[in-house]
Amino acid sequence: xxxxxxxxxxxxxxxxxxxxxxxAALSGQTQxxxxxxxxxxxxxxxxxxALGLGGFHLGSATDLNEARTIVDTAxxxxxxxxxxxxxxxxxxxxxxxxxxxxxxRDRAFLMTKVCTHGRSRNVAMRMxxxxxxxxxxxxxxxxxxxxxxxxxxxxxxxKPDGAAEALAQAKKDGxxxxxxxxxxxxxSIHLRILAHGFPFDAVQMPLNCCDAxxxxxxxxxxxxxxxxxxxxxGMKSMGGSxxxxxxxxxxxxxxxxxxxxxxxxVTISGMESVAVLKQNLEVACGFKPLGxxxxxxxxxxxxxxxxxxxxxxxxxxxxxxxxxxxxxxxFPNAAALPA
Amino acid sequence: xxxxxxxDIDVSALGFGGHHLGDAADVETAQRLVREAVDGGITFFxxxxxxxxxxSEVWMGKGLKxxRQKVFLMTKVCTHGRDKGLAMQMxxxxxxxxxxxxxxxxxxxxxxxxxxxxxxxRPNGAAEALAEAKKQGxxxxxxxxxxxxxRIHLKMLATGFPFDSVQMPLNPFDAxxxxxxxxxxxxxxxxxxxxxGMKPLQGHxEAIQKxxxxxxxxxxxxxxxxxxTTITGxxxxxxxxQNLKIAQNFQVMPPAEMQAIRDRAKEYAADxxxxxxxxxxxxxxxxxxxxxxxxLDMQSAEVKEMLKATENTGRPYxxxx
Numbered sequence: 001x002x003x004x005x006x007x008x009x010x011x012x013x014x015x016x017x018x019x020x021x022x023x024a025a026l027s028g029q030t031q032x033x034x035x036x037x038x039x040x041x042x043x044x045x046x047x048x049x050a051l052g053l054g055g056f057h058l059g060s061a062t063d064l065n066e067a068r069t070i071v072d073t074a075x076x077x078x079x080x081x082x083x084x085x086x087x088x089x090x091x092x093x094x095x096x097x098x099x100x101x102x103x104x105r106d107r108a109f110l111m112t113k114v115c116t117h118g119r120s121r122n123v124a125m126r127m128x129x130x131x132x133x134x135x136x137x138x139x140x141x142x143x144x145x146x147x148x149x150x151x152x153x154x155x156x157x158x159k160p161d162g163a164a165e166a167l168a169q170a171k172k173d174g175x176x177x178x179x180x181x182x183x184x185x186x187x188s189i190h191l192r193i194l195a196h197g198f199p200f201d202a203v204q205m206p207l208n209c210c211d212a213x214x215x216x217x218x219x220x221x222x223x224x225x226x227x228x229x230x231x232x233x234g235m236k237s238m239g240g241s242x243x244x245x246x247x248x249x250x251x252x253x254x255x256x257x258x259x260x261x262x263x264x265x266v267t268i269s270g271m272e273s274v275a276v277l278k279q280n281l282e283v284a285c286g287f288k289p290l291g292x293x294x295x296x297x298x299x300x301x302x303x304x305x306x307x308x309x310x311x312x313x314x315x316x317x318x319x320x321x322x323x324x325x326x327x328x329x330x331f332p333n334a335a336a337l338p339a
Numbered sequence: 340x341x342x343x344x345x346x347d348i349d350v351s352a353l354g355f356g357g358h359h360l361g362d363a364a365d366v367e368t369a370q371r372l373v374r375e376a377v378d379g380g381i382t383f384f385x386x387x388x389x390x391x392x393x394x395s396e397v398w399m400g401k402g403l404k405x406x407r408q409k410v411f412l413m414t415k416v417c418t419h420g421r422d423k424g425l426a427m428q429m430x431x432x433x434x435x436x437x438x439x440x441x442x443x444x445x446x447x448x449x450x451x452x453x454x455x456x457x458x459x460x461r462p463n464g465a466a467e468a469l470a471e472a473k474k475q476g477x478x479x480x481x482x483x484x485x486x487x488x489x490r491i492h493l494k495m496l497a498t499g500f501p502f503d504s505v506q507m508p509l510n511p512f513d514a515x516x517x518x519x520x521x522x523x524x525x526x527x528x529x530x531x532x533x534x535x536g537m538k539p540l541q542g543h544x545e546a547i548q549k550x551x552x553x554x555x556x557x558x559x560x561x562x563x564x565x566x567x568t569t570i571t572g573x574x575x576x577x578x579x580x581q582n583l584k585i586a587q588n589f590q591v592m593p594p595a596e597m598q599a600i601r602d603r604a605k606e607y608a609a610d611x612x613x614x615x616x617x618x619x620x621x622x623x624x625x626x627x628x629x630x631x632x633x634x635l636d637m638q639s640a641e642v643k644e645m646l647k648a649t650e651n652t653g654r655p656y657x658x659x660x
Contacts, residue, residue: 151516152609186517188490214453215488307454308633310620317619318610331610 034286036078039265041109042201042231044178046141048081048109048266051284053277054235055084055112057270059093064100070277071100075107077281083268084135085113085146086127087324094134105137113146113182116163117328118156124166128175142202143167143176147325149185154192157181164198178202184236184314185321187220194221200230206314207234207267209258209298210244210306215315218262231265236312238269240320243311249302253283258298261289340382341567343411344503344533346480348443350383350411350568353586354535357386357414359572360402361395372579373402377409379583383568385537386437387415387448388429389626396436407439415448415484418465419630420458426468430477444504445469445478449624450485452631456494459483466500480504486538486616487623489522496523502532504567508616509536511552511560511604516611520564533567538616540571546613552600558585560600563592 038047053074061067071082082101084094094112101108112131114124132138145163148154157163167179180202183189190205203225205217212218225232237259238244238252245252259267260283271277290298305311314320318334326334340349355376363369373384384403386396396414403410414433418426434440447465450456460466469481482504483495492507505527507519514520527534539561540547540554547554561569573579592600607613616622625635 150609151611152605188517215490303454304632307452307631308620308623308628309453310633326610329609330606331612337612 036281036284037287038080040231041178041265043229044201044231046109046178048231049079049284050260050266050287051079051280052081052083052233052266052268053079054268054270055082055093055097056088057272057276058084058097059089060270060272061096062273064096066273067096068100069274070271071097073274073277074271075104077277077285079284080107080109081266081268082108082110084111084131085115086131087113087115087146087322091130091134094131098134098136102136109141110135110137111142111144112140113144114163114166115146115322115324116166117147117322117325118153119163119328120161121163121166121169122161124163125169128166128170132175139174140176142178142180143170144179144202144204145181147322148181148183148189148193149321149325150329150331151186151189152329153183153189154196157193158196158198164196167198178231180204180231180233182233182235184240186315187215187217190217190221191224194224194228202231202233202265204233204235204268206236206240206312207232207259207262207264208237208239208244208255208312209250209302210239210247210311211236212299213303213306214309214312222262222264226263232263234259234262234264234267235269236314237267239311240314243313244302247305247311249305249311250298252279254298256280256283257287257290258295260284260287261295342533343480343567345531346503346533348411351381351586352562352568352589353381353582354383354385354568354570355381356537356570356572357384357395357399358390359574359578360386360398361391362572362574363398364575366398366401368576369398370402372573372576373399374406375576376573376579376583377403377406379579380587381583382410383570384410384412385570386413386433387417388433389415389417389448389624393432393436396433400436400438404438411443412437412439413444413446414442415446416465416468417448417626418468419449419624419627420455420464421630422463423465423468423471424463426465427471430468430472434477441476442478444480444482445472446481446504446506447483449627450483450491450495451487451623451627452633453491453494454631455485455491456498459495460498460500466498469500480533482506482533482535484535484537488617489517489519492519492523493526496526496530504533504535506535506537506570508538508541508614509561509564509566509569510539510541510557510614511600512541512546512608512611512613513538514601515605515608516614517617524564524566528565534565536561536564536566536569537571538614539569541613545615546604546607551604551607551613554581555585556600558582559589559592560597562586562589563597 037050041048114127116124170176178201182204184206238255309316416426416429472478480503484506486508539558611618
């Protein structure tokens with residue numbers, strides 16, 4: 001994600017925070033004083049907060065001090081789900097989260113992602129050791145395969161000596177409690193990974209009110225994940241960088257409320273400043289899922305603008321695809337592609 | 340020659356693409372291309388109401404004068420979600436330009452967006468126009484086309500409308516990326532609907548220029564799939580001769596050879612970079628985007644090129660609809 005995109009995102013969210021009253025227009029919500037709901041993490045017995053702190057944006061904070069403040073504020077507000085990935089900001093996101101969670105590790109449900117992008121099990125196990133070291137812990141609560149977004153990823157993940165074997169091994173070694181995979185591109189890739197029958201505990205996917213009408217994870221993947229008793233983890237509730245809000249179809253509060261009202265264990269949101277965190281907390285504290293009518297209103301309101309995918313750039317462009325992933329697949333750098 | 344779905348009609352396994360005909364040097368070249376194609380055994384002729392703002396149809400109509408009965412003539416209707424009345428106007432215009440009193444096949448053009456199936460089947464939508472035109476005897480068969488996403492094709496089929504044909508991109512890259520070959524083609528075979536392949540060279544031939552597969556391999560691959568015809572663009576005599584040679588000597592590829600080509604294409608296929616018509620918003624038809632109220636990025640070089648190619652002014656065509 002470019003610095004420019006982050007700046008744009010922050011600017012819009014701060015502007016939207018000033019108009020936080022817009023969320024009051026949503027039915028079924030209490031705005032103040034409530035707790036962030038806890039939800040079951042699949043059928044594992046673990047409980048996690050309905051709002052999760054995204055790891056990429058944590059590494060976009062001004063400095064370690066700000067990152068600490070964000071993590072402390074989140075913990076105190078009742079967020080226990082912390083997302084990260086081995087490759088975010090070349091390790092900085094993990095290092096800052098590790099430093100911020102020092103002495104507080106037991107209050108967190110800690111997730112990070114492994115970034116083999118098709119490479120072998122050994123690469124995955126080395127990444128796990130590095131993640132544990134940076135995060136200053138001896139175990140992860142959840143370890144996920146990052147960014148399954150290419151049509152040959154299901155084959156690469158399940159090849160002999162591939163990443164799926166690393167997940168099984170790490171679980172057996174007690175270094176991770178649960179395992180899963182993530183991806184933002186195409187529901188059919190998620191379904192092909194699920195079709196392998198591997199015992200994933202969690203599956204992460206983009207879920208928002210435009211997704212409902214375009215290459216829809218909500219329609220195609222979410223029911224399947226729940227049918228299998230796995231924990232569904234939502235992301236990109238506002239389009240990845242606030243595109244949905246900028247589109248003028250929904251407010252930030254509406255977008256987050258929509259995503260959190262789906263049958264998911266958690267909605268992971270990037271919050272690179274205390275201001276953005278507080279804005280999300282206004283929705284999440286005392287959150288009650290929107291009713292069916294309200295959900296339909298938001299979905300229908302987005303349907304026409306959603307149908308060509310221009311607000312979900314992670315599905316329709318290479319903008320959100322990691323350079324390392326492209327490189328490891330032998331694809332040319334996105335900058336070298338025709339528009 | 341191959342069967343057109345369940346109908347008792349044969350069409351040529353290679354189809355003459357109408358868009359490229361409008362790129363021919365002049366009307367005389369276009370007329371000659373059409374006649375030589377017919378002489379070479381091509382009977383399937385593709386066209387579309389909006390190609391080159393009518394030029395493709397006018398030129399093909401001139402080229403087919405006197406030999407109309409020798410060919411299986413298709414054109415497409417370009418409502419892009421708009422209503423039946425507009426579709427019927429377009430049909431009359433197409434018939435006039437093509438100098439004929441009936442089409443063999445009339446297809447809904449460019450089903451690309453997630454709401455297209457809803458817009459098609461809605462009351463007073465294009466579906467009603469297809470049924471009406473067939474009833475009036477102005478068209479023998481009806482179908483739809485699109486290059487974007489197999490799931491949109493499947494949603495069109497799920498409307499339950501009795502299509503005679505469905506057109507889609509089919510090539511060695513498609514086989515492994517958002518694949519029409521894997522998800523749509525078997526469904527058509529199952530339903531007895533004529534499958535029409537297009538973009539055998541991935542639309543603009545990028546992969547061929549880069550040496551991933553040869554033009555001949557790509558065309559033979561597409562023609563070896565269980566399709567009625569493979570439509571390919573022909574804008575020059577040498578392209579016609581090259582394609583006729585491949586088609587006249589054509590033998591279905593053995594499965595092992597098809598697999599070898601798929602394997603070779605595999606490393607290029609998985610991110611879709613040689614199938615930009617599935618990926619990039621910039622390959623969307625500007626006419627269709629305008630009809631859907633989707634914005635056009637007028638700063639983008641690709642949009643500018645496309646507007647130029649379609650002679651579009653950036654306003655919906657026909658204006659006033």
